[in-house]
Amino acid sequence: MIRRDLLMPLSSSVGGLMIIATLFRNHIPLHLRNLLEKYTRKLFRLLSPYIQITFPEHTGERLKKSDVYTAIQNYLIKKATTGAKKLKADTLKDNQSLILSMDDNEEVTDEFQGANLWWSSNKIVSRGMSLSIYPSTEEKRFYRLTFHKRHRDLITDTYIKHVMNDGKAIALKNRQRKLFTNNPSHNWYRYKSTKWSHVVFEHPATFDTLAMEPKKKQEIVSDLEKFSEGKEYYKKIGKAWKRGYLLYGPPGTGKSTMIAAMANFMNYDVYDLELTTVKDNSELRRLLIDTSSKSIIVIEDIDCSLDLTGQRKKAKKKDDDENEEGKGDPTKKMKKEEETKESKVTLSGLLNFIDGIWSACGGERIIIFTTNFVDKLDPALIRKGRMDKHIEMSYCCFEAFKVLANNYLDVESHPLFGTIEAMLKETNMTPADVAENLMPKSSMETPDTCLRSLIEALEEVKEEAARKKAEEEEEAKKKAEEEEEAKKKAEAKDAAKSIEEAKENGVGANGKLEEEKVNMKENGVTN
Numbered sequence: 001m002i003r004r005d006l007l008m009p010l011s012s013s014v015g016g017l018m019i020i021a022t023l024f025r026n027h028i029p030l031h032l033r034n035l036l037e038k039y040t041r042k043l044f045r046l047l048s049p050y051i052q053i054t055f056p057e058h059t060g061e062r063l064k065k066s067d068v069y070t071a072i073q074n075y076l077i078k079k080a081t082t083g084a085k086k087l088k089a090d091t092l093k094d095n096q097s098l099i100l101s102m103d104d105n106e107e108v109t110d111e112f113q114g115a116n117l118w119w120s121s122n123k124i125v126s127r128g129m130s131l132s133i134y135p136s137t138e139e140k141r142f143y144r145l146t147f148h149k150r151h152r153d154l155i156t157d158t159y160i161k162h163v164m165n166d167g168k169a170i171a172l173k174n175r176q177r178k179l180f181t182n183n184p185s186h187n188w189y190r191y192k193s194t195k196w197s198h199v200v201f202e203h204p205a206t207f208d209t210l211a212m213e214p215k216k217k218q219e220i221v222s223d224l225e226k227f228s229e230g231k232e233y234y235k236k237i238g239k240a241w242k243r244g245y246l247l248y249g250p251p252g253t254g255k256s257t258m259i260a261a262m263a264n265f266m267n268y269d270v271y272d273l274e275l276t277t278v279k280d281n282s283e284l285r286r287l288l289i290d291t292s293s294k295s296i297i298v299i300e301d302i303d304c305s306l307d308l309t310g311q312r313k314k315a316k317k318k319d320d321d322e323n324e325e326g327k328g329d330p331t332k333k334m335k336k337e338e339e340t341k342e343s344k345v346t347l348s349g350l351l352n353f354i355d356g357i358w359s360a361c362g363g364e365r366i367i368i369f370t371t372n373f374v375d376k377l378d379p380a381l382i383r384k385g386r387m388d389k390h391i392e393m394s395y396c397c398f399e400a401f402k403v404l405a406n407n408y409l410d411v412e413s414h415p416l417f418g419t420i421e422a423m424l425k426e427t428n429m430t431p432a433d434v435a436e437n438l439m440p441k442s443s444m445e446t447p448d449t450c451l452r453s454l455i456e457a458l459e460e461v462k463e464e465a466a467r468k469k470a471e472e473e474e475e476a477k478k479k480a481e482e483e484e485e486a487k488k489k490a491e492a493k494d495a496a497k498s499i500e501e502a503k504e505n506g507v508g509a510n511g512k513l514e515e516e517k518v519n520m521k522e523n524g525v526t527n
């Protein structure tokens, strides 16, 4: 391995020339100085066995920050923290946490498959063109990679790709994830707002804290892992890289918590799509195009969202009530007219949103629908292939309770667990209710008192359920009796009618009439 410092003498004479040029820069005319610098650099390149690649911070006409520069910056964070003498501290966007990077004119070394490399961070300060009396300066930053020319192929073919991939992966890990919600479309252009607004996504739910049957939970985790590693697989089978989940179950069983746990597990952004504010299919498509990959698109309570006409009618009635208020203000009136327009988001538009050609743009996306009433949904919407996995979020079982007891009370086992297990088998209580009972209400509460209050709550629920069941049975019995009575009456009425008809037609044998009369008497019907 040839070390760069051993070759220094070779280039030191060239370096000397450059130093002279710098020392006497004020005594040498500008054009001569430029020529001197140009030729010394040429000479240096000729004699030096090293190759240099420069990566500027900004590229293109619009001076967009280069993705390559950012990836290198991320790649070098660890090396800079351990190897550089001068570091620069920066805050992450939307966040308070610090990242350390190499300061200007610092250098760190790297090693790749036996090849030694040097990364330096550089800055050029130049005078900008300004009419102001205060001279403006412009800073141009760049990274410079230096390596021996023997490694040219290794570096240009493999190493740079490795730096890009590693840098992007680090950026992804460090990025602040976001929770987006769609803006009403009348604001998209009028107020120059974007289609989605966002806040930092900071939900603490994880699969460890999610209470559900361990086997079911593991199945979901494996499914997500397989999906995240499935880029090549999806490409091979010719399918867009996306997956749909339908989460269904009663309120408080953890559907929204599951979405947060999924987002944290996958390190994805979340787009919470409020379908009731989307006016038509084309708007829906535009919203979809504006989402990024590595994201979860959520439509909560899909059964309510699809009933858009109902929603709009309600909005219209409200507007009629408020009409007096907006009188005379044309902008207000226009806005109201726009808002009350019937939504044209159709089932086919939604299906297109899920699995049409547009849905493939970007890739690596998860679509989640939640509902309390799975039976209400159109089968076309939830068929396999659209919603690939249907997950039932059910009432709290003993395994789920154990997770909650550990989360809320730091208790893994307790003598009362047996009673609770038996009670949970015969009682339907949501994890949300169990959690509420387990949460200590004051500093006086101990795990023991919390578990006892859960048992009390379970008893109440059980009694309530038994009472409700008895009431329902009583009601059903009463209804059955009433139906039986009504049926008998209807039969008797029919019989009386046929006797009348027989009399009118003059057909009817005496014997038969007598028989029917007897029947009628038995049923308590008189003529």
Ligand SMILES: Nc1ncnc2c1ncn2[C@@H]1O[C@H](COP(=O)(O)OP(=O)(O)OP(=O)(O)O)[C@@H](O)[C@H]1O
Pocket (backbone or CB within 6 Å): 209, 210, 211, 212, 249, 250, 251, 252, 253, 254, 255, 256, 257, 258, 372, 393, 431, 432, 433, 435
């Ligand atoms: N399975 C669960 N694991 C852990 N905590 C849960 C679970 N289910 C519910 N919870 C707790 O109950 C609260 C409400 O749960 P969540 O909002 O996830 O229910 P949901 O099924 O989305 O209800 P809804 O149908 O009303 O939207 C959560 O904040 C969480 O603390």
Ligand SMILES: [Mg+2]
Pocket (backbone or CB within 6 Å): 255, 256, 257, 300, 370
């Ligand atoms: Mg919810």
